[in-house]
Amino acid sequence: MTDAAATLLSVKGLTKHFTLHGDIYSKLAGEKTQVLKAVDGIDFHIRRGETLGLVGESGCGKSTTARLVTRLIEPTAGEVTLKGEDLLAFSRGRMKEARKEVQLVFQDPYSSLNPRKTIMHILSRPMEIHGLAHSWAEKRERVLELLQRVGLGVEHIDRYPHEFSGGQRQRIAIARALSVDPELVIGDEPVSALDVSIQAQILNLFRELQKEFGLTYLFIAHDLSVIRHISDRVAVMYVGKIVETGPAAALFDKPLHPYTKALLAAVPEADPAKPAPRLTLQGEVSTPIDPPPGCRLCGRCPRESAVCAEIEPPLVDVGDGRQVACHNL
Amino acid sequence: MAETVPRPVLELDGLTVRFRLRRGDLTAVDGVSFAIERGQTFGLVGESGSGKSVTAKAIMRLIPDPPGEIPSGRVLFEGSNILDKSDAEMRALRGRRIAMVFQEPMSALNPVFTVCDQISDALRTNLGLSKAEARERVVELLSLVGIPSPQKRLDSYVHEFSGGMRQRVMLAMALSCNPGFLIADEPTTALDVTIQATILELITSMIERLGMSLLFITHNLGVVAHACDRVGVMYASHIVELGDKREIFANPQHPYTVGLLNSIPRLDGHAKYLTPIAGSVCNMMEPPSGCKFHPRCAHAMEVCRREIPRLKEIAPGHLAACHLHDRGTA
Ligand SMILES: Nc1ncnc2c1ncn2[C@@H]1O[C@H](COP(=O)(O)OP(=O)(O)OP(=O)(O)O)[C@@H](O)[C@H]1O
Ligand SMILES: Nc1ncnc2c1ncn2[C@@H]1O[C@H](COP(=O)(O)OP(=O)(O)OP(=O)(O)O)[C@@H](O)[C@H]1O
Ligand code: SF4
Ligand code: SF4
Ligand SMILES: [Mg+2]
Numbered sequence: 001m002t003d004a005a006a007t008l009l010s011v012k013g014l015t016k017h018f019t020l021h022g023d024i025y026s027k028l029a030g031e032k033t034q035v036l037k038a039v040d041g042i043d044f045h046i047r048r049g050e051t052l053g054l055v056g057e058s059g060c061g062k063s064t065t066a067r068l069v070t071r072l073i074e075p076t077a078g079e080v081t082l083k084g085e086d087l088l089a090f091s092r093g094r095m096k097e098a099r100k101e102v103q104l105v106f107q108d109p110y111s112s113l114n115p116r117k118t119i120m121h122i123l124s125r126p127m128e129i130h131g132l133a134h135s136w137a138e139k140r141e142r143v144l145e146l147l148q149r150v151g152l153g154v155e156h157i158d159r160y161p162h163e164f165s166g167g168q169r170q171r172i173a174i175a176r177a178l179s180v181d182p183e184l185v186i187g188d189e190p191v192s193a194l195d196v197s198i199q200a201q202i203l204n205l206f207r208e209l210q211k212e213f214g215l216t217y218l219f220i221a222h223d224l225s226v227i228r229h230i231s232d233r234v235a236v237m238y239v240g241k242i243v244e245t246g247p248a249a250a251l252f253d254k255p256l257h258p259y260t261k262a263l264l265a266a267v268p269e270a271d272p273a274k275p276a277p278r279l280t281l282q283g284e285v286s287t288p289i290d291p292p293p294g295c296r297l298c299g300r301c302p303r304e305s306a307v308c309a310e311i312e313p314p315l316v317d318v319g320d321g322r323q324v325a326c327h328n329l
Numbered sequence: 330m331a332e333t334v335p336r337p338v339l340e341l342d343g344l345t346v347r348f349r350l351r352r353g354d355l356t357a358v359d360g361v362s363f364a365i366e367r368g369q370t371f372g373l374v375g376e377s378g379s380g381k382s383v384t385a386k387a388i389m390r391l392i393p394d395p396p397g398e399i400p401s402g403r404v405l406f407e408g409s410n411i412l413d414k415s416d417a418e419m420r421a422l423r424g425r426r427i428a429m430v431f432q433e434p435m436s437a438l439n440p441v442f443t444v445c446d447q448i449s450d451a452l453r454t455n456l457g458l459s460k461a462e463a464r465e466r467v468v469e470l471l472s473l474v475g476i477p478s479p480q481k482r483l484d485s486y487v488h489e490f491s492g493g494m495r496q497r498v499m500l501a502m503a504l505s506c507n508p509g510f511l512i513a514d515e516p517t518t519a520l521d522v523t524i525q526a527t528i529l530e531l532i533t534s535m536i537e538r539l540g541m542s543l544l545f546i547t548h549n550l551g552v553v554a555h556a557c558d559r560v561g562v563m564y565a566s567h568i569v570e571l572g573d574k575r576e577i578f579a580n581p582q583h584p585y586t587v588g589l590l591n592s593i594p595r596l597d598g599h600a601k602y603l604t605p606i607a608g609s610v611c612n613m614m615e616p617p618s619g620c621k622f623h624p625r626c627a628h629a630m631e632v633c634r635r636e637i638p639r640l641k642e643i644a645p646g647h648l649a650a651c652h653l654h655d656r657g658t659a
């Protein structure tokens with residue numbers, strides 16, 4: 001049971017299917033409605049004080065996963081366990097508490113910040129809701145401190161979101177998530193809008209907070225060097241499935257799944273003298289709409305064999321805390 | 330290099346953009362000058378909030394007025410000043426000849442229109458395609474930007490697309506009318522590296538095929554290293570360094586550029602803490618005197634507090650704005 005106590009969040013068989021309305025042409029042709037399998041039966045867990053990095057192809061289901069574990073949307077199937085309790089069965093009161101414990105930083109801060117409210121309001125409102133600060137002076141002081149921590153000058157406190165640059169808005173969103181002393185922060189591309197110096201500052205801040213308060217992170221990002229830097233463990237997704245997980249260093253030094261390998265080969269290094277990134281996957285991008293049976297990488301994979309199109313490879317332990325879903329390792 | 334000097338497609342000459350806010354004026358872009366040649370990719374990098382997107386919006390004439398204004402400077406597009414054009418002339422230019430990919434997709438996409446309607450709108454007004462023709466072309470464009478099963482996603486709304494898919498819808502929209510000049514503001518930040526590589530290949534092919542020129546704004550220095558020809562570095566409303574990509578990476582001359590390059594996390598290394606540039610970001614409402622970088626610069630001298638350093642040529646085509654290069658004057 002010690003392991004269960006150390007696990008902050010775990011999901012089992014988590015699934016989200018969307019039904020597409022379909023275009024009029026296919027409706028006229030009498031085709032049946034189609035199912036988009038955004039997240040298709042994934043398992044993972046995050047231990048207290050740990051950072052799990054989540055990477056994968058654009059559209060593979062990362063943000064959907066983030067929205068499922070914060071219950072912004074309800075899963076089609078599967079279990080979500082937060083601190084040993086069934087999140088999907090939470091009462092309204094317990095859910096309100098959970099909304100403080102688990103904070104989500106959205107991918108596009110443009111749509112998540114209310115344009116009619118000042119930064120002071122945006123950052124102090126969550127503190128009010130959760131009873132963390134009472135007097136105006138107390139709130140103002142906390143907001144000023146938050147602004148400084150995320151590298152925004154205090155002179156910004158009375159401005160509106162549209163008066164900020166993209167990266168400044170993202171830092172406001174990060175400050176808002178940190179404003180209620182959360183336990184788990186889910187960052188959906190929290191640093192990709194930032195220049196590398198401010199990004200370094202924010203990544204250091206995340207690490208300091210983790211050390212100080214034992215924060216736990218689920219960190220979604222496309223920048224693999226950022227993921228490697230911040231994560232203890234990494235999960236790689238491809239079209240609704242987790243295809244590989246393992247400790248960050250091992251996974252990056254010796255990727256096992258063909259998709260993970262392809263990802264690492266495509267990273268452009270910040271040095272014009274280094275070779276240009278390579279595209280090692282062939283063919284069309286794989287579709288999550290009524291995907292064929294078998295492995296989702298079929299048709300693009302350099303290691304594909306006959307079995308791949310027939311049997312879906314399960315995620316299996318390969319030792320050293322690593323798991324991979326591939327028939328031909 | 331020995332050919333006749335080609336006239337740049339786009340030339341910024343002392344562009345200045347100011348916002349008049351309740352609490353005072355904010356100069357977001359201050360005397361910015363650079364030129365982009367035909368078929369060239371110009372990378373604009375720099376601190377978050379330094380004025381990159383405002384520069385791009387000024388070129389497109391999309392600075393909201395009020396509170397924004399352009400007190401001085403010229404934006405020469407194919408030789409004529411965009412800032413003098415009428416709204417009708419601008420409408421004819423936008424989309425067809427200059428297109429832009431915006432940094433935040435949701436600020437530019439309409440939530441109540443389907444993906445197909447948004448992209449085909451430009452195709453129908455600019456290229457006069459019929460509804461069915463436009464629809465066909467949209468499928469083609471979506472598949473070019475790597476959207477799986479495009480024909481099944483045409484009638485989706487943008488909120489049903491992932492972040493990176495929205496970004497690609499915007500890119501498809503911008504590329505739809507084969508613009509001669511593309512401004513791409515962080516066009517690949519929401520994309521994984523394999524789709525990013527696909528998109529960069531697509532853009533490169535358009536540069537080669539159509540002689541398109543590109544203003545590429547990005548924080549991803551890896552992308553700059555491989556996709557750009559020349560690079561401009563911005564800090565607090567100024568261009569502080571300008572040069573050939575190889576020069577900027579191998580031989581950076583401005584202390585801010587050096588700090589930026591040192592902040593990049595490495596794919597192989599695993600340092601516990603990264604090394605950001607010391608000090609806090611510049612207060613744009615009350616910027617420091619002289620060189621705006623001086624409160625954070627390890628090399629700051631007396632003169633840096635007094636005088637704004639001008640961009641000076643250090644080597645052919647390589648310019649930096651830093652008093653360290655005022656040889657013999659200090
Ligand atoms: N409300 C919805 N209705 C229909 N489809 C949806 C909806 N939300 C998401 N999807 C689809 O689910 C899939 C996964 O989307 P998701 O946003 O989770 O991807 P992602 O991994 O976050 O991608 P990105 O890296 O581009 O942000 C996509 O194909 C997307 O179009
Ligand atoms: N509409 C506006 N009203 C007031 N101030 C604005 C407005 N738009 C931008 N600014 C200010 O102008 C400055 C430059 O913003 P800009 O969006 O150009 O930054 P950027 O370099 O693109 O940054 P990022 O990398 O974060 O996108 C910022 O200080 C910003 O707060
Ligand atoms: S199961 Fe087959 S197709 Fe899938 S990744 Fe492995 S080798 Fe490639
Ligand atoms: S001008 Fe002075 S303060 Fe500014 S970057 Fe150069 S040395 Fe540093
Ligand atoms: Mg996403």
Ligand SMILES: [Mg+2]
Binds near residue numbers: 165166382383
């Ligand atoms: Mg910007």
